[in-house]
Amino acid sequence: MNLIKTEKLNKIYGGSIPYHALHDIDFEVNSGEMIAIMGTSGSGKTTLMNIIGCLDRATSGNYFFKGKKISDYSDNELANIRNKEIGFVFQNFNLLPRYSALKNVELPMLYTSISRKERERKAIIALEKVGLADKLKNRPNELSGGQKQRVAIARAIVNNPSIIMADEPTGALDTKTSQEVMKIFQELNNEGITIIIVTHEPDIANYCKRIVKMKDGRIIDDKLINQNLVEI
Amino acid sequence: MALEAILINKVRSFLTTLGIIIGVFSVIVMIGFGQASQAYITDQVKGLGAGVLIVTPGNPKTQSFGPPGVNTTKTLTIDDAESLESISEIRYVSPNAFVQTLIKNENNTIPAIVIGTHPNVQQARGLNIKEGRFFTLQEAKSASKVIVLGYKLAQDLFNKTFHNPLGVKIKIENQRYRVIGILEPQGSGLFGSVDDQAFMPTKTFQQGVRAGKNLNSIFIKVKSEDLLSVTEKKVISRLRFLHKIREDEDDDFKVQTQAELLKTVSVVTQVFTFLLAGIAAISLIVGGIGIMNIMLVSVTERTREIGVRKAVGAKRRDILIQFLIESSSISLLGGSIGIIIGLSLTKIITKFANLPFVISPIAVIGAFLFSACVGIFFGLYPANKASKLDPVDALRYE
Numbered sequence: 104m105n106l107i108k109t110e111k112l113n114k115i116y117g118g119s120i121p122y123h124a125l126h127d128i129d130f131e132v133n134s135g136e137m138i139a140i141m142g143t144s145g146s147g148k149t150t151l152m153n154i155i156g157c158l159d160r161a162t163s164g165n166y167f168f169k170g171k172k173i174s175d176y177s178d179n180e181l182a183n184i185r186n187k188e189i190g191f192v193f194q195n196f197n198l199l200p201r202y203s204a205l206k207n208v209e210l211p212m213l214y215t216s217i218s219r220k221e222r223e224r225k226a227i228i229a230l231e232k233v234g235l236a237d238k239l240k241n242r243p244n245e246l247s248g249g250q251k252q253r254v255a256i257a258r259a260i261v262n263n264p265s266i267i268m269a270d271e272p273t274g275a276l277d278t279k280t281s282q283e284v285m286k287i288f289q290e291l292n293n294e295g296i297t298i299i300i301v302t303h304e305p306d307i308a309n310y311c312k313r314i315v316k317m318k319d320g321r322i323i324d325d326k327l328i329n330q331n332l333v334e335i
Numbered sequence: 336m337a338l339e340a341i342l343i344n345k346v347r348s349f350l351t352t353l354g355i356i357i358g359v360f361s362v363i364v365m366i367g368f369g370q371a372s373q374a375y376i377t378d379q380v381k382g383l384g385a386g387v388l389i390v391t392p393g394n395p396k397t398q399s400f401g402p403p404g405v406n407t408t409k410t411l412t413i414d415d416a417e418s419l420e421s422i423s424e425i426r427y428v429s430p431n432a433f434v435q436t437l438i439k440n441e442n443n444t445i446p447a448i449v450i451g452t453h454p455n456v457q458q459a460r461g462l463n464i465k466e467g468r469f470f471t472l473q474e475a476k477s478a479s480k481v482i483v484l485g486y487k488l489a490q491d492l493f494n495k496t497f498h499n500p501l502g503v504k505i506k507i508e509n510q511r512y513r514v515i516g517i518l519e520p521q522g523s524g525l526f527g528s529v530d531d532q533a534f535m536p537t538k539t540f541q542q543g544v545r546a547g548k549n550l551n552s553i554f555i556k557v558k559s560e561d562l563l564s565v566t567e568k569k570v571i572s573r574l575r576f577l578h579k580i581r582e583d584e585d586d587d588f589k590v591q592t593q594a595e596l597l598k599t600v601s602v603v604t605q606v607f608t609f610l611l612a613g614i615a616a617i618s619l620i621v622g623g624i625g626i627m628n629i630m631l632v633s634v635t636e637r638t639r640e641i642g643v644r645k646a647v648g649a650k651r652r653d654i655l656i657q658f659l660i661e662s663s664s665i666s667l668l669g670g671s672i673g674i675i676i677g678l679s680l681t682k683i684i685t686k687f688a689n690l691p692f693v694i695s696p697i698a699v700i701g702a703f704l705f706s707a708c709v710g711i712f713f714g715l716y717p718a719n720k721a722s723k724l725d726p727v728d729a730l731r732y733e
Binding site for chain 1: 653
């Protein structure tokens with residue numbers, strides 16, 4: 104069974120001049136994949152990620168997540184899926200500036216019934232996993248860009264999601280840190296988490312196992328790469 | 336986490352809280368002050384004792400609304416009072432008359448209220464003697480030319496020196512009266528400020544200060560409380576007889592029990608208290624608008640935070656509750672501080688104004704709950720606005 108499957112997904116932004124951002128997207132993601140979605144700005148890659156990330160809704164078409172048709176789920180049901188199944192990583196980290204790394208990582212668990220102690224325990228484990236066990240109490244402005252993005256990754260994985268969606272996760276990082284971050288994604292993928300990365304950098308896309316290219320709201324290319332790189 | 340958000344913006348939170356602090360504080364002070372006045376006046380009326388009837392001149396239907404004794408209708412006389420003494424249920428009758436006049440001692444001429452009354456008034460009004468003594472029943476019956484002075488009056492007459500004022504003869508309307516007592520300072524009350532008053536026996540008063548038999552009021556102390564209604568009927572029929580009032584005519588006097596007087600007094604002070612509290616409550620609402628204002632700013636500032644929270648799974652309700660907790664925490668904090676400051680200030684005011692300090696739990700709890708409601712009510716609009724933000728838009732917000 105596919106983890107994600109879309110049928111003729113269309114997104115039209117309203118306004119005086121309607122803008123057709125996605126055209127009849129048929130897209131499938133299997134469990135354990137690591138996919139790069141590439142394209143120039145305006146190609147619709149972020150729009151597609153927002154829809155399959157349940158942050159946004161398609162104008163028409165069907166979207167199945169783990170076999171369930173969630174295109175007509177309510178806002179609260181979608182929030183639940185985001186909470187339990189999906190972890191987000193953003194280009195600008197989107198950490199809450201006034202909270203420590205630990206508190207930031209605990210954030211997704213605030214919207215579950217997990218106890219305070221358990222929240223802290225899980226957040227510490229997640230931060231250890233991204234190599235930030237010594238930065239628990241630091242606030243985002245006391246961390247480097249790479250460290251911030253690692254906090255964001257810890258936040259994304261803390262609820263054990265099925266899939267991580269990263270929108271230009273290395274966009275604000277230098278080459279060396281970008282590589283480090285991508286290696287963390289690869290490790291997580293090796294552990295079985297499905298990963299989708301939106302990027303326009305071929306170097307970053309090359310860390311993935313499948314590259315989907317988009318242009319003008321359509322998928323123009325979809326190919327597998329690096330099938331031998333699993334061992335990294 | 337809501338509390339953390341408040342602590343992070345300390346100055347802003349404090350300024351926002353200030354509106355609520357001032358609102359709650361003024362409500363508490365106003366209610367406290369109103370209730371202190373009420374308690375004081377009630378105490379004074381109760382000081383008259385339970386089995387008390389107050390007769391005032393004038394038709395009850397045409398009489399104006401106000402404390403007893405201010406009526407100027409001349410229908411009660413000392414003869415009425417003396418006649419009432421023969422009613423067996425009555426312990427004593429205190430005929431009261433007063434006039435605003437001038438009191439002279441050497442070069443000092445001081446305006447004052449001189450009251451002709453019964454010696455029992457000392458106990459009934461709780462008048463404590465600082466020096467000397469009050470006049471006796473004997474002196475009242477024999478119309479002795481003696482006078483007891485209020486504290487401030489005595490100070491003014493004797494140049495604050497109190498160089499043995501007892502026994503000095505002071506002049507009222509060209510008659511001399513011997514000072515036999517000075518009262519302790521009391522502050523003002525239901526019957527005016529005792530400190531500016533002078534007391535003498537009714538007979539003495541009517542022979543010298545104001546000639547004539549007219550009285551301003553008659554206080555009647557009944558032997559026991561359960562005889563009150565019987566006595567009231569007897570007093571009425573006796574007075575009707577003495578005043579030669581026909582069957583079909585209305586009384587030309589009014590008899591009130593202490594309970595009725597209390598009721599009148601408390602209605603007046605309650606209206607007064609509510610009025611003050613109402614004005615103060617307006618400032619509480621203004622404080623609430625301040626909260627709404629700052630919460631709207633906060634929602635805009637934290638648009639991204641809301642986006643992140645929604646992305647990681649916060650539902651509309653979660654965001655709504657978060658902002659409501661923030662706004663109500665601000666208002667509850669302000670409410671608590673306002674209550675503390677309000678109660679302290681009330682205590683200080685009542686101490687200096689010589690009023691009893693009354694804490695009304697209803698007023699305190701009410702102010703607390705009201706400030707919570709203000710926080711929730713005025714937080715609702717900003718919180719709702721925050722909860723409705725679209726996650727994609729909120730994340731993109733710069």
